[in-house]
Amino acid sequence: MQPYRHQRRTSLHKTRQESRPNTRPMEGKRPMGNQLCKIKDLLIQRPGWSIQKCDDCLRITNEDGIDAYVAISGIQILVESLLFAKNDVRDATIINDEILKTHQLFPLTAIGITKIDKEDYYMAFGALSTGSSEDSILTEVENLFTNVPAILQAYEDHIH
Numbered sequence: 001m002q003p004y005r006h007q008r009r010t011s012l013h014k015t016r017q018e019s020r021p022n023t024r025p026m027e028g029k030r031p032m033g034n035q036l037c038k039i040k041d042l043l044i045q046r047p048g049w050s051i052q053k054c055d056d057c058l059r060i061t062n063e064d065g066i067d068a069y070v071a072i073s074g075i076q077i078l079v080e081s082l083l084f085a086k087n088d089v090r091d092a093t094i095i096n097d098e099i100l101k102t103h104q105l106f107p108l109t110a111i112g113i114t115k116i117d118k119e120d121y122y123m124a125f126g127a128l129s130t131g132s133s134e135d136s137i138l139t140e141v142e143n144l145f146t147n148v149p150a151i152l153q154a155y156e157d158h159i160h
Helices: 011-018 032-043 092-105 134-158
Strands: 050-054 057-061 067-073 076-085 110-116 119-129
Touching: 032 050, 032 057, 032 067, 032 134, 067 134, 076 110, 076 134, 092 110, 092 134, 119 134
Parallel strands: none
Antiparallel strands: 050 057, 057 067, 067 076, 076 119, 110 119
């Protein structure tokens, strides 16, 4: 099973646009655009990854064709990848119960539901502080790319 490839805006676009401004003083902090550029410079060094800037986020495609999106929202860095449309799930109650009981098997990755263009999608995501080290950011993205195929395999019996 392949992750869902959505050509339109992801929830990160919406999250970034709808987020409240950071109410903490900006002393000593770089503007979000500069932080996103720094993250792009970090991720572009990774062999096999393609990085594109999309509005207020980065789209990263790995060597397996899995897409992840990175955005900065307030004081956090968000990394997400769409898994599958909720409409493709046989029984949402059953899969949600199983996800709640097993999601901790996927290190540094949580599973949620997001709405894009009035349709619900399951997504894998991680969040870090904007003060996180470059190693932590890279680890978060690498783990998401490792976990997406494992998540899809773990729950594939619930998808039609």
